[in-house]
Amino acid sequence: MRNINFQINNKGKIFYIAIAVTLILVSIVAAFVIKIYGLKGGVMPVILSFGLLFVYAVLRLPRFGVLALLVMAYFIMFIISMGFTEFPLGTIMDGMLALLVIGFFIQQKYYKNFKVFKNPVAYLILVWVVYNLIQVFNPNAASQLAWVYTIRSVAVVMLSYFIFSYYIISIKFIRTILIVWLSLAFFAALYAIKQEYIGFFPFEEWNHFDPLIQSLLFIDGHWRKNSIFSDPVAFSYNMVVCSILCLALITGPFRLRLKVFFGFLMLLFLTVMLYSGTRAAYVLLPAAGILFLVLKLNKSLFFLAIVAGLFLFVVINIPTGNVTLYRFQSAFKPNNDASYNVRKANQKKIQPYIQAHPIGGGLGATGVWGVRFAPNSFLAKFPPDSGYLRVGMELGWIGLFIICSIMFTGLYMGIKNYFNMRDPELKTYCFAMILIIFAIAVGNFPQEAIVQYPLNIFFYLFLALIQVTKVLDDKKFKEEQGVTEKKIKGLI
Incomplete structure (x- = not known):
């Protein structure tokens, strides 16, 4: 030794x-x-x-690489927005992913562990990656170049699931990841407060004179905030996900002062989320709260749920002249919202196309890349207002079925693992990931929840942690069982 x-x-x-x-x-x-x-x-x-x-x-040091990947996922869009270089900084993330994948295969040479590939979510992710790769041969695609620019952000990023599953091998490292994540979210929240009460830096105002940007981000005389993220939607979704994490941690086996701290962070994240003006994000915490009650149902929680429900009902219906509060209220009255009705009509309009094209119109056919590489195509002119809608248009109902299966299977495995786990701390982390994935699954309907950094990376961390926590729990139980058996043999 x-x-x-x-x-x-x-x-x-x-x-x-x-x-x-x-x-x-x-x-x-x-x-x-x-x-x-x-x-x-x-x-x-x-x-x-x-x-x-x-x-x-x-x-x-692959664990350093994992943390570096998560940190860069948070800051990459902020660094790009500064505009100090013309170098395509997005390729840095691709490079880091490639390095971690290479490291993964190098490690396999010395420490073989193919168990990360042997679970339902892993199988579905591999199917998704392969399905996206063969989309280059899609006969309906208006441009193959759009596929080239889109594949890395849609399919390649999914490989991070295997990286997280392989390198997260201890509860200590999970704690480190959560501490780093909450620290990053705390910084983002403080930066949003700075934007709200002090204002934007000059490099953040470059597009504020664009009439299209003004129509989207300047609402009732108030600029929507995006903190260090690419847009208000990415900011709000990250804040609500972090608030859900804190809600779950409050129920864990932690000291009272830590629970109070988690409560403070949760309130902070929810407050700054309102600065984004993203109505889709407002409904995600109540949605996660419903699943929270289902999984942890007891008399005291049921009573608290009734009180919280009544409070929410009053907040939604109380007359107000406050722009932020009014926008919050409108999130729970979608039929009275003009933008929601437009999206609803668009979804109805595109349904026949999705039904008639099982493999879709090609990866990258909608949005920025569709406009750039095939501006006259039907899909390029159609607004991809929803994550599910984009998948349906680009990858058809087959692709839509695969992505929905990934989310459903992740939730199913998470709930199954949660009720079979014994360690209270690991069980809490699994519980948090279940709530977060459920919220993202709901949030992917009105917006594109897992397209922009950092959630496009973090989503696969959440899926991986659902399996990793169960593996660690089983390992701990076997070790404890082995110690007990040795003690019994010693007594005999």
Whole structure:
């Protein structure tokens, strides 16, 4: 054992010595280049060296890579919005995913574990990835280039499910992930408060003079906030998902002060969510609350649910002149909302097309890529207002069936695991993921819930945690059972 520890310590020392030597060499090279080519030229060796170190760290320390992926998923759109470079920063996320996948196969050489592929959700995700790949041959597609630009954000991102399932191997790492996630959400919430009460930075206002943007984001004399995310929808959905996480954690086996802290975060996330003006997000917490009651039904909760329901009823129906509150109320009265009625009519209009095209009109046929690569096509002119609607149009009712099956199977496995788990902490984490996936499944109907960063990455983390928590629970139970058996044998 001492020899093993000595070898590990030696490897660690060699690693840090290598970093120190590399940084010294880079500093010397950078100084030399700055002297000859100026400051800009000298920055490139520094960026390149840190990039190489980062690649090495992701491959050597995959859990660092997982955390880096989650952090970058939160900040990538914010960095892009700053516009300090013309480099396509979105490819950084693709590169990180590729590195983690490569690392996954390297690890398989030494620590074979194919169990991550052996569950219903994994099977369906593989089917989804293959189905998206063969869409390049879709005869209905107006452009193959649209497929090229869309495939990475739709199918390739799904591979992160296997990365999370493989590398999350301890309850300690789950805690670390949740702490990092809530810290990121807390920063995003504070940034939204800054936008609401202080205003936008100049780089955030570049499109505020566009009449189309104004019609979407300037409501009743008030700008909708998006915090560090791409748009108000992505911001609001992230905040409501984090509030649901906090709601579930409050029920867990944690100290009172932690539960109070989770309650504070939940109220903060729900408050800033209102700044987004996204009505679709307002109904997600009540929707998750219904499933919450079903899974944890008891007399005290039933009484609290009645009180909360009455309070919500009053808030929805009370007369108000407050723009934010009025917009919140309108979310629960969709038939009185003009935009909802337009979307409802659009969905009815496109149904015959979806029914007549089982494999859809091709990946990327709608939205930005459809307009760019096939502007005169029927689908390019049709607004993809819903995540399910987009899938139905691009991938047909077959694709729609697959994505709905993934969500349903994730919920089914989660609920089944939840009632069979023994460890209260792991059970709480599984419970949180069930509520979140259910909310996303509901939220994907009025909006595109899992298209933009960071939820397009985090959604597969949620699915993975449902299985990982059960695996860890079973492992812990077997270990405890083994210890008990040894004690019994010792007594005999």
